Amino acid sequence: MRMSGIAVAKRLLSREYLPIGLLGGAAGAVWLFLALAGEMTEGDTRAFDRRLLLALREPGDAANPIGPPWLEVVGRDFTALGGTSVLSLLVITVVLYLALARKRAEALTLSATALGALALESGLKDWYGRPRPELVPHAVQVFTASFPSGHATLSAAVFLTVGALLARVQPDRRLKVYVSSVAALLALIVGVSRVYLGVHWPTDVLAGWTLGAAWAAVCWATALWLERAAPRPPP
Template sequence: MIEDGKKAVVQAGRREFLPIALLGGAAGAAWVFLALAGEVVEGEMRAFDERLLLALRTSTDSSNPLGPPWLEEVGRDLSALGGTGVMVLLVVSVTLFLALARRQAEAMTLTAAAMGATAIELTLKGWYGRPRPDLVPHGARVFTASFPSGHATLSAAVFLTAGALLAHAEPDLRLKVYFSSLAVLLTVLVGASRVYLGVHWPTDVLAGWVLGAGWAATCWGAALWLGRDARSRRNDRGL
């Protein structure tokens, strides 16, 4: 009985603390993004971006990324994971599954993460209007401005939110770690592929990661907070 009581207290403490921690992390991410954006606008990151971008190209021909030809093809495949088509298919499929499973709150959280991230990154692209890298030929077609990276932003928001949803629903610690790690790995691979293909400056991707992770934390924190309030109202009514 005592042990059960201790576990209940710990779980209640986590439910209270986690939303606050997530929203605090989102505020920190916003600060980091604005600081990085300021450096980019002032041109302070140009030398860093150029060095890293050229380091991923052969010294004799900047049109060739480092590594064998198949590695460039892998880079395109990884990049496609963060593209609009794949993301729309993924979000719609998972959202429909969650809705059919009567997990509407989680479905709304994932939808908000995807739609919000898309709106935010497109707005910021228009605001900053940073040109795409001009040092190397692009390994993929591009249609929008460079800062922040849309692929990095959207993949971070969607993968991290989906990973959090899966980890939260799974009682096994090993599976929690697996889902969380997989979400982070996919996010990193998509962003890194954009730099490797020469379609983004490294700071575009860094900003996208920060922005997407911050928005994912906002959505997840808000969902937990609203869920907590809903449980409190049910308890007050004796349900």
């Protein structure tokens, strides 16, 4: 008997099949990352990157982002949410809370997600060595290569994992959706701010989102499998 697409989706999102669904999503995200990387390496994304980056600048004045002057300040505030310092503080604070609450598995999951994402984006930056955009001035200082975006990678990995931890303890489905949506929105605005400030090509950010989401899904699926395999205490 064939199942409909909705039935398959519900089954994959159930607790029993959630790890399989997560790994399937991670595989799709990795495929998208490799496709972006391949197109970028061959130079096929150049026209798209230039067009979108210049679309966020005043016509005839590439030094000024579109919008009023205060919008650039907002962009800097948003981009700071994905910085290593801010995310490190967030991760340390949440991990300590989880440890004190005796939720060691959750603490290890978040730690592994954050550290793994940092290692992945750092290694891939060195591997691809893509220069930063030269079309427009940079609104903030940058010191590393461009592909993939570290801010996009880390914010996607950390915010999505924290969102999943919070959503898991919510009894109301509406609250689960709300928490997950806020986590995704935070990762979204961090990535967009990097392009708006002229420090990343759009494909850098797209690659960072896919990489961070894929790694978060792998860590979460692994944690669920380990939790299921662990012996349960007697009642």
